[in-house]
Amino acid sequence: MRYHAPATFDEAIAIAAGASGVTRYLAGGTDVLVQLRAGMVTPDDLIDLKKIPGTHDITRLPDGGWRIGIAVSGAELGAHAELVADWPGVVEGMELVGSTQVQGRATLTGNLCNGSPAADSVPGLVAAGATVTIQGPNGTRELPVEQVPVKPGKTALEPGEIITAITLPARGKSAGDAYLRFIPRTEMDIAVVGCAVSLVLDGDKVTAARISLGAVAPTVLLVQDCADAIIGTTLDDAALDKLAAAASAAAKPISDKRGPKEFRVDVAGVLARRAAKIAYERAKA
Amino acid sequence: MSKIHVQATVNGDSVEFLADPRETLLDCLRDHLDLTGAKEGCGTGDCGACSVMLNGRLVSSCLVLGVEAEGAEISTIEGMADGNELHPLQRKFIEHAALQCGFCTPGFLVAAKALLEKNPDPSESEIRFWLAGNLCRCTGYDKIVRAVQDAAAEMRGAA
Numbered sequence: 001m002r003y004h005a006p007a008t009f010d011e012a013i014a015i016a017a018g019a020s021g022v023t024r025y026l027a028g029g030t031d032v033l034v035q036l037r038a039g040m041v042t043p044d045d046l047i048d049l050k051k052i053p054g055t056h057d058i059t060r061l062p063d064g065g066w067r068i069g070i071a072v073s074g075a076e077l078g079a080h081a082e083l084v085a086d087w088p089g090v091v092e093g094m095e096l097v098g099s100t101q102v103q104g105r106a107t108l109t110g111n112l113c114n115g116s117p118a119a120d121s122v123p124g125l126v127a128a129g130a131t132v133t134i135q136g137p138n139g140t141r142e143l144p145v146e147q148v149p150v151k152p153g154k155t156a157l158e159p160g161e162i163i164t165a166i167t168l169p170a171r172g173k174s175a176g177d178a179y180l181r182f183i184p185r186t187e188m189d190i191a192v193v194g195c196a197v198s199l200v201l202d203g204d205k206v207t208a209a210r211i212s213l214g215a216v217a218p219t220v221l222l223v224q225d226c227a228d229a230i231i232g233t234t235l236d237d238a239a240l241d242k243l244a245a246a247a248s249a250a251a252k253p254i255s256d257k258r259g260p261k262e263f264r265v266d267v268a269g270v271l272a273r274r275a276a277k278i279a280y281e282r283a284k285a
Numbered sequence: 286m287s288k289i290h291v292q293a294t295v296n297g298d299s300v301e302f303l304a305d306p307r308e309t310l311l312d313c314l315r316d317h318l319d320l321t322g323a324k325e326g327c328g329t330g331d332c333g334a335c336s337v338m339l340n341g342r343l344v345s346s347c348l349v350l351g352v353e354a355e356g357a358e359i360s361t362i363e364g365m366a367d368g369n370e371l372h373p374l375q376r377k378f379i380e381h382a383a384l385q386c387g388f389c390t391p392g393f394l395v396a397a398k399a400l401l402e403k404n405p406d407p408s409e410s411e412i413r414f415w416l417a418g419n420l421c422r423c424t425g426y427d428k429i430v431r432a433v434q435d436a437a438a439e440m441r442g443a444a
């Protein structure tokens with residue numbers, strides 16, 4: 001295994017593009033090192049991106065959005081009061097990843113690129129309408145987060161491509177988001193179902209919404225039927241019932257040791273209802 | 286496999302070692318620097334026995350590569366006592382019998398110290414949540430939590 005610590009993305013891409021064997025990028029390493037130790041994946045080239053200037057920064061954009069560097073850890077994200085005020089759901093998704101020790105290292109980008117359908121920070125990013133900037137040998141492109149995972153463990157990134165930043169849109173007024181997951185323990189476990197809701201209000205009425213489900217399909221889902229169930233409503237009981245039914249209908253989980261299919265389908269509806277209420281309260285606050 | 290020269294600061298001292306790129310920071314601390322206080326319980330980030338501070342953040346040193354430590358500031362359990370003077374957390378762990386085999390103890394102490402630096406007056410649930418990534422197979426967690434609460438109270442009194 002060769003370890004590289006390039007000083008620029010261009011240099012990192014050149015190394016990746018020239019590598020013929022197994023290549024991994026190193027952000028927080030909390031997936032890469034576990035896979036290395038378990039003998040699952042031993043990269044020939046390991047490219048540490050953390051020494052690239054700017055990768056640890058969280059920056060407010062001129063339009064009110066946010067640009068999050070690819071080496072920002074969960075702990076750093078949670079310590080950024082202004083970002084937490086804008087996007088509490090995005091941050092609480094990331095903060096559910098692992099223990100305090102894991103939080104000191106793990107990143108949003110690593111969580112996304114590891115490609116687990118149960119990744120806890122991904123539904124929040126999808127509901128928020130986050131995008132990633134991808135740089136590669138053929139230039140730069142922008143992709144919505146929901147288009148990054150293509151199947152478990154696989155992303156839409158081409159060889160040599162690297163995510164250089166995550167962008168969150170401007171939050172605006174009267175808006176809120178939330179993420180909830182179900183796990184059998186209270187912490188340090190993998191989501192059986194995850195659900196994120198982001199919505200915008202005009203007075204009491206929902207004018208825009210994005211709802212995302214994790215761990216109930218090969219990749220994260222963005223469910224338009226869930227959004228349609230609550231847009232134009234005041235999130236009354238009838239709207240919440242429709243939302244829960246739409247979430248359960250969209251969930252296409254497998255049965256595994258963490259939960260049978262029927263249970264996950266039901267829980268998807270329960271979490272959608274609860275997360276929507278929290279997002280609504282946050283939008284009102 | 287060519288080794289990489291790494292220079293870092295550990296407990297205030299400048300250190301150098303040669304690391305195979307696959308070696309973890311935990312391996313390097315234990316095998317190259319003879320700092321065997323941090324333990325390997327799992328090697329996969331689950332148990333916290335290998336907890337150290339890396340550039341001011343609590344991390345599991347089994348999930349950090351030694352070569353990543355270039356230029357870093359690291360603190361380990363070996364730097365916790367001031368000469369023969371134990372840190373209040375260390376004293377309270379002994380007083381409350383918050384250890385049996387002791388394998389998990391260095392990790393708990395490093396993690397608890399990081400908590401008290403951030404939050405000098407944590408609630409019981411804040412302590413339990415912060416320490417959720419530290420596993421103990423013998424003592425049970427109540428004595429550990431009480432030792433941390435007691436140390437926190439003493440440290441607040443002294444401040």
Ligand SMILES: Cc1cc2nc3c(=O)[nH]c(=O)nc-3n(C[C@H](O)[C@H](O)[C@H](O)COP(=O)(O)OP(=O)(O)OC[C@H]3O[C@@H](n4cnc5c(N)ncnc54)[C@H](O)[C@@H]3O)c2cc1C
Binds near residue numbers: 030109119
């Ligand atoms: C004890 C423990 C508990 C955990 N608990 C949870 C949990 O509750 N929920 C959860 O979702 N996850 C959990 N995880 C998994 C892991 O911590 C997360 O997936 C984490 O966010 C990964 O981020 P990282 O920065 O450590 O990624 P890394 O391990 O550094 O990288 C992960 C993958 O992303 C790729 N990558 C990284 N950066 C880039 C980039 N800029 N461009 C392209 N590809 C890139 C790498 O090549 C690699 O394949 C846990 C892990 C451990 C060890």
Ligand code: FES
Binds near residue numbers: 326
């Ligand atoms: S040995 Fe590092 S967390 Fe268990």
Ligand code: FES
Binds near residue numbers: 384386387420421424
């Ligand atoms: S005292 Fe033995 S593992 Fe905690």
